[in-house]
Amino acid sequence: MLFRQCAGGIVFHGEKVFLLQNDKKEWVLPKGIIRDSGYASEVAVTRVKDETGIDGKILGAAGETSYEFYSFSRQRPVCNQIVWFIMEAEHDEVKVSEQEGFSDGRFFPVEEAIKKITYSQDKSLVRVSYEKRKKFNQKGA
Template sequence: MLFRSCAGGLVFCEDSVLILKNEKDEWVLPKGVIRAGDYAREVALRRVKAEAGVEAEILSSIGETNYEFYSITRKRPVCNQVTWYLMTAGSLQSRFSREDGFVDGGFYPIDQALEMITYSQDRALVNLAAKRYRGFKQGKL
């Protein structure tokens, strides 16, 4: 099995969260592989910018998730360990990247996004991050 360290962002603006729809018709969160010499924070910010065209700012780390899948191109199983960051953006403007395999995306009201997100692990993460984000907005954190 190939093990990869990744980083991603849960980006909030106003009462909306950024999600992306990939070519497999899955609604997901922006993330990418951490390469040698990269910091997780940098990768998360860079992938949010590359995949969604959003300039974001990190508020805090939010946790880690793991998931496995079979890579057809690599002909073996892959395990991604993703470090997630709670982020905020100053605008609802976004632009999903077709070059990175996305067919739709943008900021959606949190309740709507929770219904759209494909994976339960991602929904749970958005739920947690939304609570923390509201705390930041209210100056409680």
């Protein structure tokens, strides 16, 4: 099995969270592979920018998830292990990257986003991150 370390962002703007729709019509969060011993936080910020056009500021750690799938191109199973960061966007303007394989992407009210998200662990991640974000914002106020 191929193990890949990844990083991603749960990006909020106001009371909304950003979701991407991939080529399989799944609603997902922006993320990418950590290459060349990069830092997870840097990869998360870069991938959010590359996939969404959003300049996200990291507020804190969100947690970790992992999933396995069979890669037909590699002809073997793959396990993605993802470190997530709670991020804040200054504005809600986005530019979804079709080159990265995304057909849609936008900010949704949190409860609507949770209903749209394809994978249950991502639903939980957004719910927990939303609560953590409230605490981060209270400390900063």
